[in-house]
Amino acid sequence: MIKIFLAVGLLIALTILLALCRTVLGPGVFNRVAAINVIGTKTIVLLVIIGYIFERPLFFDISLLYALLNFIGTLAFAKYLERGEVWSG
Amino acid sequence: MIGIIEIIVVILLAAGVFFMLTGAIGLLRFPDFYTRLHATGKCDTLGEVLIIAGLLLHHFFVYSSVPGAELSVKLVPVKLLFLIVFIFLANPTATHAIMKAAYNTGEKPWKVGEERK
Numbered sequence: 001m002i003k004i005f006l007a008v009g010l011l012i013a014l015t016i017l018l019a020l021c022r023t024v025l026g027p028g029v030f031n032r033v034a035a036i037n038v039i040g041t042k043t044i045v046l047l048v049i050i051g052y053i054f055e056r057p058l059f060f061d062i063s064l065l066y067a068l069l070n071f072i073g074t075l076a077f078a079k080y081l082e083r084g085e086v087w088s089g
Numbered sequence: 090m091i092g093i094i095e096i097i098v099v100i101l102l103a104a105g106v107f108f109m110l111t112g113a114i115g116l117l118r119f120p121d122f123y124t125r126l127h128a129t130g131k132c133d134t135l136g137e138v139l140i141i142a143g144l145l146l147h148h149f150f151v152y153s154s155v156p157g158a159e160l161s162v163k164l165v166p167v168k169l170l171f172l173i174v175f176i177f178l179a180n181p182t183a184t185h186a187i188m189k190a191a192y193n194t195g196e197k198p199w200k201v202g203e204e205r206k
Contacts, residue, residue, distance in 0.1 A: 011110065074186065
């Protein structure tokens with residue numbers, strides 16, 4: 001089972017690499033922000049799989065935190081790019 | 090018994106990896122911003138939820154039979170369920186927010202015959 005988890009983790013790392021290509025290539029800031037959001041959501045799953053490979057429950061807490069921070073970061077980026085400021089008023 | 094569960098787990102993991110790879114290829118290959126988000130917003134959500142559901146099933150049938158497990162190990166399925174619910178709520182919301190921001194700042198959609206951006 002560990003080998004299957006290792007293969008899944010390597011394939012997720014490959015998809016992160018493809019999204020990183022879009023981050024480097026992508027014309028304009030919106031493509032880059034979207035690709036960074038995709039990288040963050042893939043990293044959540046990668047952290048869960050790492051937690052099962054090394055059998056450490058600590059990684060699940062880290063992945064929960066990463067999910068929250070990634071969501072807040074993307075929303076803040078979207079609001080900033082739309083209005084020029086994060087907090088209006 | 091454990092063999093059937095392992096087969097189901099592997100099928101769930103393979104389906105999740107397939108959807109994530111499809112989303113990443115769509116992100117790399119589609120012609121403009123909106124189509125790229127169309128590819129990744131749905132494929133990533135489904136793929137990640139499938140992978141975490143497979144790991145949840147694996148956890149239920151492998152680790153819950155261990156006697157005297159620690160509390161941190163017992164709480165892992167709760168965390169994984171939180172992750173599934175949060176990804177299902179947050180990932181489409183983030184995609185919608187970034188796409189609405191791009192639309193309001195005047196990013197034009199790609200039409201047939203134009204050059205790929």
